[in-house]
Amino acid sequence: MKLYAKTIPQTLPYWATIVTQSAGLFEIEINDEHPSFQSLLQELETEIEPGTIGVKARDFCSRLGFEMSNPNLSQLLEQAQALISLIAWHPDYKQLLELGYQPDLNIADAQTALTYLQWELDRNQQDSV
Numbered sequence: 001m002k003l004y005a006k007t008i009p010q011t012l013p014y015w016a017t018i019v020t021q022s023a024g025l026f027e028i029e030i031n032d033e034h035p036s037f038q039s040l041l042q043e044l045e046t047e048i049e050p051g052t053i054g055v056k057a058r059d060f061c062s063r064l065g066f067e068m069s070n071p072n073l074s075q076l077l078e079q080a081q082a083l084i085s086l087i088a089w090h091p092d093y094k095q096l097l098e099l100g101y102q103p104d105l106n107i108a109d110a111q112t113a114l115t116y117l118q119w120e121l122d123r124n125q126q127d128s129v
Helices: 035-044 057-064 073-089 091-098 107-127
Strands: 002-007 016-022 025-030 046-049 052-054
Touching (some): 035 057, 073 107
Antiparallel strands (some): 002 025
């Protein structure tokens, strides 16, 4: 199981491992079969809605000292642009291009789509002011 958080405690439980840290997010891999993790889930179980038992992400993250990532759309667009730039300059991606990789849509298309989305978001925010 993977979890994305803005902040994490200095020490993680031994069933949780940081996979990546980029664009202001920690990607955490959780061994969801570990007995300690299962015990925590059972402890936090609650009725989310009538007939549905589960664990609220807010409760889970609060217990572990994680701050959940719930960015607004502009922040997500900024993070996506940063990740796309990392992909565009990655040696493995460049090697694929050199080997003849020719996708129907490319990195520039993705960047353009995100730019258009940001423009639309900005325009809608200006209209609502």
